[in-house]
Amino acid sequence: MKVEVGEEIPELVKHPTTRQLVQYAGAQGDFYEIHYDQAFAKSVALPGVILHGLLKAAFLGQLVTDWLGDRGTLKTFEVSYRGIDVPGRPYRCRGRVTRVDGGQVELEVWGEDPEGQRTTVGSAAVEIFSSPLRGAISKSDP
Amino acid sequence: MSTTTSVVERLRARIGKTAPPTEATVEAGHLQRFVEAIGDPNPRWKAEAPPTFLVALVPVSMHLEEAEEYGKGWLNGGNRFEYMEPVKVGDRITATGHVADVYEKTGGSGSLLFIIFETEYVNQHGRVVAKLRGTAIRR
Numbered sequence: 319m320k321v322e323v324g325e326e327i328p329e330l331v332k333h334p335t336t337r338q339l340v341q342y343a344g345a346q347g348d349f350y351e352i353h354y355d356q357a358f359a360k361s362v363a364l365p366g367v368i369l370h371g372l373l374k375a376a377f378l379g380q381l382v383t384d385w386l387g388d389r390g391t392l393k394t395f396e397v398s399y400r401g402i403d404v405p406g407r408p409y410r411c412r413g414r415v416t417r418v419d420g421g422q423v424e425l426e427v428w429g430e431d432p433e434g435q436r437t438t439v440g441s442a443a444v445e446i447f448s449s450p451l452r453g454a455i456s457k458s459d460p
Numbered sequence: 461m462s463t464t465t466s467v468v469e470r471l472r473a474r475i476g477k478t479a480p481p482t483e484a485t486v487e488a489g490h491l492q493r494f495v496e497a498i499g500d501p502n503p504r505w506k507a508e509a510p511p512t513f514l515v516a517l518v519p520v521s522m523h524l525e526e527a528e529e530y531g532k533g534w535l536n537g538g539n540r541f542e543y544m545e546p547v548k549v550g551d552r553i554t555a556t557g558h559v560a561d562v563y564e565k566t567g568g569s570g571s572l573l574f575i576i577f578e579t580e581y582v583n584q585h586g587r588v589v590a591k592l593r594g595t596a597i598r599r
Contacts, residue, residue: 332499338497338499341493341496341497342497342498344493344497345490345493345494345496345497345498345516346494346497346515346516347516350534352533362532362533363532363533364533370536371535371536371538371539372512372515372536372539373497373498375511375512375539376498376500376510376511376512377498379500379510379511379512380498380499380500380502380510382511383500383502383504383510383511384502388504391543391546392511392543393542393543394540394541394542394543395511395540395541395543396538396539396540396541397538397539397540398537398538399535399536399537399538440538
């Protein structure tokens, strides 16, 4: 597998809905009302219900694992939430290779709102296996 | 002023103290609901946990009710995961967490309280599978 510093990995665009926030609240067990109760969210000075930071982290995790496939393993994954995101707006996940040292590869990752603001920023470190089975790489989704 | 100071002081007294461990088994049904909720169709997640699943398996932070005396609401500041080995369906995971730091920052829009949690996840073989550092913010 050829990985070069500066290379951008395939982007992932998610389309979060209020329904997905409720689904995620249940699956994670995070029932903080700012993620499903519009009146409560407004009472704490938010524009309405907002995405869970950890849901955005899951999107960025998918960005990295979709790109990596079975060619290596994820070692560290870090995200900082810089801004809020609301359902009904596409969330664009992007990443770029920042360091390559043998099989050790680091990436910067970020999530953008439709205005191009990076509301989540982070990084990932992966270890690429030294003898990848090129022919064995298969992905069900592009 | 004295109220907020005392909340911060009381929370700072918790730094380094470990909460009782929490145990949970990775169940296929829960994993499936989680991957459906995040919308990740990768077939690998039928048997293996995706990168952020551990936060759903066991609580990410100790419940610090007294922190709710500070400000109006919670915000998640960030998360850092470190992975040692994959977590699979059937694994029995024990999570042990502690408060790593508590501090206050004052900026243009007011004061914020930062609480840093660290959690270590150990599997049924006694091996550390992952570590998580989380920043919870009261604003």
